[in-house]
Amino acid sequence: MIATEQLTKRYGEHAAVEALDLDVRPAEIYGFLGPNGAGKTTTIHMLLNLVRPTAGRVCLFGEPVGPGSFAYRRQIGVVAEEPVEISRMTGWEVVRAFARLCGVKQPEPRMEELFHALDLWDAREALAHDYSRGMRQKLSLIRALVHEPKLLILDEPVSGLDPRGIRQVREIVSAYQQRGGTVFISSHILSEIERTADRIGIMHQGRLLIEDTLAGIRQRIGRGRTLAIELASIPDSLVSRLAGEPGVMEVAVAESAPWLELLLDGQHDARAAISRIITEAGGVILGMESEEMSLEEAFVTITTQNVTRLAGAQ
């Protein structure tokens, strides 16, 4: 659906995007992450042909995007980071005008559905530039969906939304994907990406550091889950025995209570072996909590590793 080859954008000496190879498959939700200034929005602008790449190429829907390409944007819906409305049009008119621009013959039924789903029906006759930020964000999403695009590009789609609005957007995006739509979503709200994305790409300083499913990312960075074990007491040799077990990366003992905290890699499920070792050492397990590495932790780990690597290279 989206493929880039060695896509690069430089502003003078500064590389905003460097040799980016993206592969977004049809009907998937692709989470595109990165700290501020990572090159996410520049990448989106290059996908939309609003910024000309310095090198490399973009293919959308199997076709290369050339310097004069614009017709392909009929098949894309876009929500921008900063929703802007300056015309003297009502929310309803803004969406209808965009639908007409994309050649939709009768957009009204679809518009009605979307305005109801995002709680904007009652405000449809109000001027769009009088909308609050959250309302404008919702209006952007309606505009992005009204022409039933094949691909949805969302740049911070839930910023400015309240929890109810976030939930509505999530449900709409999920429904869109279930019907075969592809979603390319860039967001700082990692919990949202974690919840919805099929695959994730993490950008940092213009480079795509990793691209995989969340499980794959956990596995590749070698940190799968944290295991917290409550014991009746901690036998003397237990900690050293656990530390030597394959798949256990780190063992920590709580100071106040007989708790062990084990950091496991993503390649082995060592829980059965750990239980056995504890029992053999004479320990009694009172409780066990397993927590997988969150996307936030993965994100921080990957970007920190990159900073360290770059610092080392210098």
Next chain:
Amino acid sequence: MKATISPPAAPSASPASSSAAPRGAIARPSSLWALRWRVMIEVARQELRDAIFGWPLYLTAAAAVLAGAVLVYNQLRSVAQSGLGIVSCALFSPLLAAASLAALFLAAWSTLAIARPRDQGALRVLFFGPVDAVGLVGAHLLAALVVYGLILLMAVPLLALLGLIANLPLSAALLPGLIASPMLVLPAVGIGLFISAIAPSGRSALLLFVIVLAFIVAVQIGYSALLQIPPTSRYYDALLFLRETARVLRDALQWLSPLALLSGGLDAACRGGTRELGLQTLAGLGGGAAWSALAVWAVRRRGVLP
């Protein structure tokens, strides 16, 4: 609330979905130019809507009528003072003033047409749709022509009525000039769009527009002033080069300046000079096309991002 949204059907309809008469089906234009034309119509419609709901359009029409009325009053006063007035083409000056004001307004309007929404980020949002530089510039040209027509529709009947009351009925000879006048103001719109597209911001676009306008006025006034210097003056020879330069610039502006084109076109119509009017109209069309092509190039070069 559970969102019950009908998810997107891919536009490339399968046989099953195509038989179900999909709602919101995208009409596929046969060519890029058909798509551009649709974009021009839609964007021009939005621009017109904004113009109609704003006050500058009505202010310009009112100023055009007022300027025309002042000129009619001056003509009447002149007749009253001399007791005689021979007018070959009644209402020529008032109509020229009205059309010139409309052209100036359109040039200023076009100067902000691309730069301001680009500053505000709205142009980027527009380009999320199937819009390109050609469609954008074409839409603004189209909208400007309609706005010009609206101003004339408001001003000309009022001026004609005023002429009737003052016994200066609108000369039929002016009508071909008025009909051709939209082509004559096209360069004004094109220049405005070029400035708007090339300028880094809305503010600098306006500044550039004022500089261009000041240059045109300075050439006209400067040449007239230099002509006033008598040959007996000791500066006469020293200023020869400057006078020649001003003359060349003024002659060039006769074909480049939209106001000169408008004046020449209406004047030709007044004198029944069909060929001259045709030439002026062609110059207007050519100038409009050239400046618009430059505007398209500038949009592509400068981009649509703030």
